[in-house]
Amino acid sequence: MGGQDVMTAREVVLETPDAVAQYVADFLMEKACAAQGVFRIALSGGSTPRKLYALMAKAGYAGRFPWDRTEFFYGDDRFVPADSPDSNRGMVQSILFAHVPVPPENIHPMPDRGEPDDAARSYEADLQRAYGADTLVAGKPLFDVVLLGLGENGHTASLFPRQPVLEEKTRWVASCVPDDAPHTRLTLTYPAIASSRHVLFLVTGPSKTDVLSRVRAGDPAEPASHIRSDGEIVWIIDRGAAGQAEGKTGR
Numbered sequence: 001m002g003g004q005d006v007m008t009a010r011e012v013v014l015e016t017p018d019a020v021a022q023y024v025a026d027f028l029m030e031k032a033c034a035a036q037g038v039f040r041i042a043l044s045g046g047s048t049p050r051k052l053y054a055l056m057a058k059a060g061y062a063g064r065f066p067w068d069r070t071e072f073f074y075g076d077d078r079f080v081p082a083d084s085p086d087s088n089r090g091m092v093q094s095i096l097f098a099h100v101p102v103p104p105e106n107i108h109p110m111p112d113r114g115e116p117d118d119a120a121r122s123y124e125a126d127l128q129r130a131y132g133a134d135t136l137v138a139g140k141p142l143f144d145v146v147l148l149g150l151g152e153n154g155h156t157a158s159l160f161p162r163q164p165v166l167e168e169k170t171r172w173v174a175s176c177v178p179d180d181a182p183h184t185r186l187t188l189t190y191p192a193i194a195s196s197r198h199v200l201f202l203v204t205g206p207s208k209t210d211v212l213s214r215v216r217a218g219d220p221a222e223p224a225s226h227i228r229s230d231g232e233i234v235w236i237i238d239r240g241a242a243g244q245a246e247g248k249t250g251r
C-alpha cells in the first residue's frame with residue numbers, strides 16, 4: 001500500500017449511526033479473522049464508538065471475534081481514574097470488555113496515575129514491547145487498525161488544535177493539556193497513528209458537519225487534516241455528519 005492522507009481517503013456514507021457501528025464491527029471482524037497471528041487495534045473514546053462496542057459485545061460478534069489473538073490499545077484517554085465517567089478506558093471496559101472472552105493481558109489501557117509525561121513514556125514502552133522494536137519501521141505497521149473520532153473543536157484522538165503535541169515527530173505517545181476541553185490527556189502522536197494498515201474515522205451527527213467539511217477540504221488548522229496512514233484511511237460517516245439528504249456509498 002502506498003499510504004494515504006485525509007484528502008485521498010476513501011469515504012463511506014451510511015444512513016444512521018447504527019449503520020456506522022455495524023459497518024465498523026463487520027470491518028474489524030473481517031480483518032481480525034483474516035489476520036495471521038496477533039491483530040492490534042487502537043480504540044477511540046468519546047461518545048461515537050459506544051454503539052460499535054455495544055454491538056461487538058453481542059453474541060453474534062462476541063462469539064466469533066478472535067479475542068485471544070487481538071491486542072487492544074487506546075488512541076487516547078483522559079488522565080482520570082478508570083471509574084470516572086470521563087475515562088475512555090472505563091467506557092470500553094463496561095460496554096465491551098466486561099462482556100466478551102478477551103484475555104485481560106490483551107487489554108492495554110493507558111496509565112492514569114503519576115505524572116502524565118511518565119505515564120505517556122510508560123505507555124510508549126508498552127507499545128514498543130508489543131511492536132518488538134523502539135523505532136517505527138516502514139512496512140511493519142504498529143497497528144492493524146486505528147479507530148479515530150472527530151470532536152466538534154477539531155480534535156482527533158487527543159490531538160487538539162494549537163497543542164505542542166501536533167509537532168511531535170519521534171515519540172509515539174505524549175501528554176497534553178487542551179485549552180478548550182477538560183482533563184490532561186494522553187494520546188498517540190501522528191507518527192504512531194501513521195504506522196497502521198487502516199485508520200478508520202467514525203463520525204456521526206449533524207454537529208460534526210462543519211468540522212468534517214473543513215477536514216475533508218484539508219484545512220491545515222484542523223489536527224485531523226494531518227492524519228496519515230501507511231495503509232488506508234477510511235471515513236465512515238452517517239448522512240447527518242455528511243450534511244446529506246440521502247445516504248450513499250462512494251469514493
Ligand SMILES: O=C1O[C@H](COP(=O)(O)O)[C@@H](O)[C@H](O)[C@H]1O
Nearest residue numbers: 044045046047048149150151157
Ligand atoms: O475526547 C475525545 O473525543 C473524541 C471525539 O469524541 P466524540 O464524543 O465526539 O465521539 C474521541 O475520538 C476521543 O477518543 C476522546 O477522548
